[in-house]
Amino acid sequence: MIKAAQLKENATVADMIGNGEWKWPTEWKERIVELTNVVVPNLENQLDDRLVWVNKKGVETKFSVGNVWNDTREYGNKVQWAKMVWYTQCIPSHAFVVWLAMRGRLNTQDKLAKWYPENEFECVFCKNQSDSVCHLFFYCEYSSWIWKEVKKKVKGSDIPNEWEKIVTWFINSKCPNKVWNVVQRLVFAASVYWIWRERNSRIFKKIVIPKETIKEKIVECVKLRILSLKFKQCTTYEELKENWEINMAEHRPRL
Template sequence: MSWSWRNLIRLRPYFRIHFCSKVGNGANTFMWYDDWHSLGALSYVLSPREIASAGFRISDKVKDVISDISWFWPAEWLLIIPQLNDYQLPKLDPLVADKVLWRERNGQKVEFDIQHVWKDLSNYDQKVPWVHIVWFKQCIPRLSFILWLAIQERLTTQDRMRFWDKNKNLKCSLCNIQPDSHSHLFFECNYSSLVWKVVKDKVGIKSNSHGWKELIEELQVLFKGKSIQIFIMKIAFAAAVYFIWRERNCRLFRKGKTDEMKIALNIFEEIRLKLIGLKGEFLGFDNDVKTKWGVPVGKKNHDFFNDQRN
């Protein structure tokens, strides 16, 4: 078996406890291996040898064991497991099929549904107040992912690398003055602060915060709304974090350098391309905004792409 299939099989014990059966006609529910009894799957309390010794078959279905609206447990089973007699006999209905149910983590049984199962198995924490800054309609995933890590301070900046090598002198590759931390890199560094200032002036972000955490708190309020201007500011902020982080890595590992204005122009081009391919309408996405960002005016976006191909 393949590695993937073997690992899927290993998940069976985890998921098995969530599946149970509601007996209808008893034709599709295994007597010993399906979870339809209050004790759970009877194979957990009865061995195959005990089942066979009592005259039953391993492959029996519920309808095969219930006869004349009754059943009779072997006396030796009742001595070992007296709870077997406590369960009320299910009434078989030949017109109703057996149904597979999903047992939630709180014990409630519901009809099996993929969406419901996913929600039940997933762990949902309380929404963070900055979620709308990072994840929003028509965001750019690669930008949002880096921003998501940055806000949580999970990027591998050199202040975190000190734990691995305390004797190494690690300085910011952008300014070469002090170690790059999240607060330094966004946007206390001379290099990144200039990029951020140019971007802010272009897109109209009015922020006076001097620290990374303070900036995030300020943008939580500033970035509320569904207008095209708010959308552009969100893309600009995510792009600024992304391109500064990429430039930092490029200088560390590739020994290449890009000046501040070129980084700013890359950010503006990212915004322009996103606006050209924008699906749906945002409040205020008029010809003035399109002209400012170099978006074709007077034709639909898909017509523009067709013209470019031709």
């Protein structure tokens, strides 16, 4: 019988089988009852051991973390707003906050009021009412000003100013991979991210930043992302450079 301490890292399956039976260490059999149900494989001595994965369809495939994850994770129905949040050019930290907002998972005051009905809540920006996703993005006068200003950078005069209408607008947008559509989504996500961050900073750190500064942070953040992307030389690209004050020294288009 092989002791657990005697098993080496490079031990093969053959080292664990003898006379058509598993040679499990006694300690293993006592602690893991399920080992008695493991079928003894039919070994072919001329072949090397290899790891395989039997997927959820019962098909033997190459073992990889990706295959295991895709077979074991739960799948939900694809939501209409998926491409509004997750896309190749997105900024992950921004997309995550938007995803939380879309799922109703941000701890806004309207949710906290249900847990603490005796408390009085007010938006840290306008002080007019408790905040909520719809209020913060972008009904509140503070965030509304920011949103209307940054929309000017993305030819977004037709993008609505209310959360639910904005979501519907993006869902119905055609050609999501077009330059301006990508930049519009980047600006939207950056606006949500920085406004939410400023809201939390005021509540928990008592640090106040003017709306003009938040607007500049959004613009600068998106501009840096644009500079990291590759665009084909075209009229749209020229418009983008002009709107975002991008010169050739900063960004070389893909030929």
